[in-house]
Amino acid sequence: MKVKICGITDLKTAQLAVEAGADAVGFVFAESKRQIDILEAKKIIKSLPESILKIGVFVNETKERLESIFEEVGLTHLQLHGDETPEFCRSLRYPVIKAIRVKSELDIAQITQYDCDYILVDSPSGKYRGGNGTTFDWELLSTQKIDNLILAGGLTLDNVLLASDIVKPLMVDVSSGVETNGIKDEKKIKAFIKKVKLGGI
Known part of the structure; x- marks a missing residue:
């Protein structure tokens, strides 16, 4: 199973996540306590291996701004956490991850x-449209077979294997769950990735 570390704000953390085995890193351009500016994200992404997914997180942005930031920063995917319609997602020239908040x-x-390209399932909105550290009822997805699913929302070292066993995602996405x-x-990032990759061994 793949792992995405979201809410990256500095080069050291990005490199640590990659070295620990992360498959993707996320940069929040929407309003958030983890919001990053374009120049800083660009600088970090330049230092990362080509194989790593570099995902920009946005809420209700214009098509022009999404595509402009994608190109300038060097993203691989646009993650949309707002009220974007299926038609809007299809109109974008670049790979899209659509976040669905599950109640x-x-x-x-x-x-x-x-x-x-991917569907990300997340908890209902808190103060922000994501990264609030709360879970949702994973059983709602237990009968679904979605090949391109990313699971987010309140994942931690303690619950990620249970959540993954129920939902069976392609990738898990963590932010607040690897913070102090x-x-x-650093220790939480390494432990989280190790647990996911080794299945609790």
């Missing part, structure tokens, strides 16, 4: 409307 089965039903006092924690 009920009605939210799960939305997934089939989107033919994006709001700062990315």
Whole structure:
């Protein structure tokens, strides 16, 4: 199973995540306590291996701004956490990850409307549209077979294997679950990735 470390704000943490075995790193351009500016993200991405997915997180941005930042920063995917329609996602020239906030089965039903590169399922909105450290009812996805699924929302070292066993995602996405006092924690990042990759061994 693949791992994405989201909410990267500095070069040291990005490199640590990659060295620890992360398959993807996420940069939040939307309003967030982990928001990063374009120049800093560009500088970090230049130092990362080509094989790593570099994902930009946005909320209700214009098509022009999304594509402009994608090109300038060197992203590989646009992760959309707002009210973007299936038509809007299809209109973009670059790979899209559409985030669906899950409260009920009605939210799960939305997934089939989107033919994006990946679908990311996350907890309902808190203060921000993601990265709030809360889980949702994973059982809502237990009967679904979605090949390109990314699981996010309150994942930690303690619950990631249980969540993955129920949802069976292609990738898990963690941000606050590898932080201490709001700062990315080297030991937690390494332990989280190791647990996912080795299945708790």
